[in-house]
Amino acid sequence: MTTHTHRTGNLPYRNSEQRDLDASVWGHNPKNVAFIGDYLPRQCGIATFTSDLYQSYNSFIPDSRALVVSVNDTPEGYDYPSEVRYDFYQHDQAAYRKAAEFLNSKDVDVVCLQHEYGIYGGPAGSYILPLLRNLTMPIVTTFHTILKDPNEDQLLVLKSIADLSSRVVCMSEKGRDFLINIYEVPEEKIDLIPHGIPDMPFVDPHFFKDKFGMEGKQTLLTFGLLSPNKGIENVIRALPRIVEQYPNVVYMVLGATHPNLLKHEGEVYRDSLKKLASDCGVRDHIRFYNQFVELDGLLEYLGAADIYITPYLNPAQITSGTLSYAFGCGKAVVSTPYWHAEELLADGRGVLVPFGDSDAIAAEIINLLTDEATRHQMRKKAYLMGREMIWERAINAYANSFAHARQERMSTFNNQALYTMGSNSSATFKLPTLRLDHLFRLTDSTGIVQHARHHLPFYEEGYCTDDNARALILALTINTAGLSDPKLAKAADNYCAFINHAYTDEHRRFRNFMSYDRRWLEEFGSDDSTGRTIWALGTCIGQSSDRNTVTWAMSLFEKVLPTVVSMSSPRSWAFALLGIYEYQKKFNDDRLAKTIERQLLDKLTFRYTETATEDWPWFENTLSYDNAVLAHVLIRSGDAHLVNIGLNSLKWLVSLQTSPHGHFQPIGSNGFYTKGQPRAFFDQQPLEAQSTVSACLAALAVTGEDEWHRTAIRIFKWFSGFNDLGLPLYDQQTGGCRDGLHIDRVNQNQGAESTLSYLLALAELYTVQKQRPDTKAVNVSIPAPALMNG
Numbered sequence: 001m002t003t004h005t006h007r008t009g010n011l012p013y014r015n016s017e018q019r020d021l022d023a024s025v026w027g028h029n030p031k032n033v034a035f036i037g038d039y040l041p042r043q044c045g046i047a048t049f050t051s052d053l054y055q056s057y058n059s060f061i062p063d064s065r066a067l068v069v070s071v072n073d074t075p076e077g078y079d080y081p082s083e084v085r086y087d088f089y090q091h092d093q094a095a096y097r098k099a100a101e102f103l104n105s106k107d108v109d110v111v112c113l114q115h116e117y118g119i120y121g122g123p124a125g126s127y128i129l130p131l132l133r134n135l136t137m138p139i140v141t142t143f144h145t146i147l148k149d150p151n152e153d154q155l156l157v158l159k160s161i162a163d164l165s166s167r168v169v170c171m172s173e174k175g176r177d178f179l180i181n182i183y184e185v186p187e188e189k190i191d192l193i194p195h196g197i198p199d200m201p202f203v204d205p206h207f208f209k210d211k212f213g214m215e216g217k218q219t220l221l222t223f224g225l226l227s228p229n230k231g232i233e234n235v236i237r238a239l240p241r242i243v244e245q246y247p248n249v250v251y252m253v254l255g256a257t258h259p260n261l262l263k264h265e266g267e268v269y270r271d272s273l274k275k276l277a278s279d280c281g282v283r284d285h286i287r288f289y290n291q292f293v294e295l296d297g298l299l300e301y302l303g304a305a306d307i308y309i310t311p312y313l314n315p316a317q318i319t320s321g322t323l324s325y326a327f328g329c330g331k332a333v334v335s336t337p338y339w340h341a342e343e344l345l346a347d348g349r350g351v352l353v354p355f356g357d358s359d360a361i362a363a364e365i366i367n368l369l370t371d372e373a374t375r376h377q378m379r380k381k382a383y384l385m386g387r388e389m390i391w392e393r394a395i396n397a398y399a400n401s402f403a404h405a406r407q408e409r410m411s412t413f414n415n416q417a418l419y420t421m422g423s424n425s426s427a428t429f430k431l432p433t434l435r436l437d438h439l440f441r442l443t444d445s446t447g448i449v450q451h452a453r454h455h456l457p458f459y460e461e462g463y464c465t466d467d468n469a470r471a472l473i474l475a476l477t478i479n480t481a482g483l484s485d486p487k488l489a490k491a492a493d494n495y496c497a498f499i500n501h502a503y504t505d506e507h508r509r510f511r512n513f514m515s516y517d518r519r520w521l522e523e524f525g526s527d528d529s530t531g532r533t534i535w536a537l538g539t540c541i542g543q544s545s546d547r548n549t550v551t552w553a554m555s556l557f558e559k560v561l562p563t564v565v566s567m568s569s570p571r572s573w574a575f576a577l578l579g580i581y582e583y584q585k586k587f588n589d590d591r592l593a594k595t596i597e598r599q600l601l602d603k604l605t606f607r608y609t610e611t612a613t614e615d616w617p618w619f620e621n622t623l624s625y626d627n628a629v630l631a632h633v634l635i636r637s638g639d640a641h642l643v644n645i646g647l648n649s650l651k652w653l654v655s656l657q658t659s660p661h662g663h664f665q666p667i668g669s670n671g672f673y674t675k676g677q678p679r680a681f682f683d684q685q686p687l688e689a690q691s692t693v694s695a696c697l698a699a700l701a702v703t704g705e706d707e708w709h710r711t712a713i714r715i716f717k718w719f720s721g722f723n724d725l726g727l728p729l730y731d732q733q734t735g736g737c738r739d740g741l742h743i744d745r746v747n748q749n750q751g752a753e754s755t756l757s758y759l760l761a762l763a764e765l766y767t768v769q770k771q772r773p774d775t776k777a778v779n780v781s782i783p784a785p786a787l788m789n790g
Helices: 020-026 045-060 093-105 128-133 152-164 173-181 206-212 232-245 259-265 268-279 295-304 321-328 339-344 358-370 372-386 391-421 437-442 465-480 486-502 527-543 547-566 570-584 591-611 628-635 640-656 686-703 706-720 752-771
Strands: 033-037 067-072 084-089 110-115 139-143 167-170 190-192 218-223 249-254 286-289 307-310 332-335
Touching: 033 045, 045 067, 045 110, 045 321, 045 391, 067 093, 084 093, 093 128, 110 128, 110 152, 110 391, 128 152, 139 152, 139 391, 167 173, 167 391, 173 190, 173 339, 190 391, 206 295, 218 232, 218 295, 218 321, 232 249, 232 268, 232 358, 249 295, 259 268, 268 286, 295 321, 307 321, 307 358, 321 332, 321 339, 321 372, 332 358, 332 372, 358 372, 437 486, 437 752, 465 486, 465 527, 465 752, 486 527, 486 547, 527 547, 527 570, 547 570, 547 591, 570 591, 570 628, 591 628, 591 640, 628 640, 628 686, 640 686, 686 706, 686 752, 706 752
Parallel strands: 033 067, 033 110, 067 084, 110 139, 139 167, 167 190, 218 249, 218 307, 249 286, 307 332
Antiparallel strands: none
């Protein structure tokens, strides 16, 4: 086994801050983090740490929506604050799976586990493993104890937790070395993030002494839960010699008795310390504060101390929160050489004394009280290094770790998708059954509800004309594909009625958003919503065989169409052009439609000539949403020059949105893609897949090249899991489509736009299948290099 040793002058944030650029691409600073561990008011060091971690994350990460899942050491639990959304008893094995189920039901980006032996049930805390195995989001684990000589159970549990974690955090170089060399955790998986501390000003101890009645006294301090392994008796034995030279010395012992010790032995240990102080003749020089103090109180005690002492008896302590706090607050520290102290107090930042050596403790304390220059120099060194440990820096490092965990989860899914859905020279694709269950679930007598929570219509956010126009186009497309359904025909009437009600004669446009109680929420809608509604009306006229419907659509189409020319959105022009093309299937010689068609094509072509370059052959400097529709309308224009522009720009767009593995990788909506700036990869939206499928099928119709059909089907497979995560968006159980791909999971909501996008893409593929019967079984293997690479 190779030994890895790292020595640095400053406290390193290893790995966590080395890849900020990558983190910015993959979604920096996840907002929805769930912290698992003990939590205040439970009296435990991990509870304090988890509380500080949660509070600091909420303070330093804008718009954080973190929550806490707490594990209890008593069946009745504790009176937790509101951030603890779920708690369970550590020895209830079944509760761990339920906790995982709870977290999976929440919109959690990352789980951050605090691991310490003894706080989870089972041998060496093994009950935590089923919880971790059942989580669907990435895990980042902070290891608070990393043993040098673990027993078999301890070794197995820690290794298993590390395997289940996307990243692991330790707080010291020695802990990192142990993880690599003893527990065989991959080095690149480990983030070294020092124990966070509050950002306390560098103050003179005299500022706080009067609060505790310590004016004019030299104060020594030890704090933490009281237990025999703290070695306090060795400081008491050193006191007579210290008091002999400094009669005003007072040793402050701050902390409640450890709850487990109190439960089994009561205050026997504390009483033994008091007796020892009396026997040594220093009872008046010790003050016991039998209380569990939270941060504000602790900082005042620390502020009053001249020297902080950690006289622990065991070297095997990889992290000490109490030492971190005292050190970071600029205290002169005397400590036994346990692992964390050796690392933190090196290079004159503190004093180390042998274990159990009261004489050495006395000598070093006397020396520091005598030599004020040395003591203050030591304080300054500690304080300056402590600025690297303040919670703001620690939280930034944790946020980096969380972001990389999400990125690595995505890479894992990507590899799984490649393995399970990789190319095969004989691969063929058969269109799935077109089901309308979820469409009807979202549709009521008013129209189609725009949003869902999971598969259920979310009435609170009402309706929009955009989605009712899409739904009408879908109904007509399905009918054209020969898949008519009486229930769908009835729903189509509802979509028409909604559009009819959306029209406002004053503006000759359509309103877009309507509340569930049928109140319009705006005077008129966006350019895009009006353009898309014109598309629906044109499709109605061109494809419907019902005279009443055509007559109704004609009236609105003629009123609204002229307004599109004055609109500024290229997508509104493109949607209107699609409507004109459908309209012209029935009325090809309408001069008004022809005139507006020419005007809109000229406007779009002008945009292209103003923006397009050899390496960016596009209509805008930003790729945002529904991109392919801009190329689509030129491909269908019938003008050879414009068709060529449309085909070339679509090839470029498809190539740009094809991953190295060959699957569709649409521009993400979380930032889009502006020329010359980093591209957003997530969140990926179903609308982009549908728009690109439709454009590719238009290219197929114009060129007759089967390559475009294969490309359309490959892009359609994005819905079924041939994507960055290897996860399906289409829900076979409900017939709905989920709302998009986050960086590490699928958005579980199944709204109208997403479901309509899936159904429209599928219906168009069925239309092609009807028109070209030889395409029922299509070879969709991915050539190398990937298809449509331009």
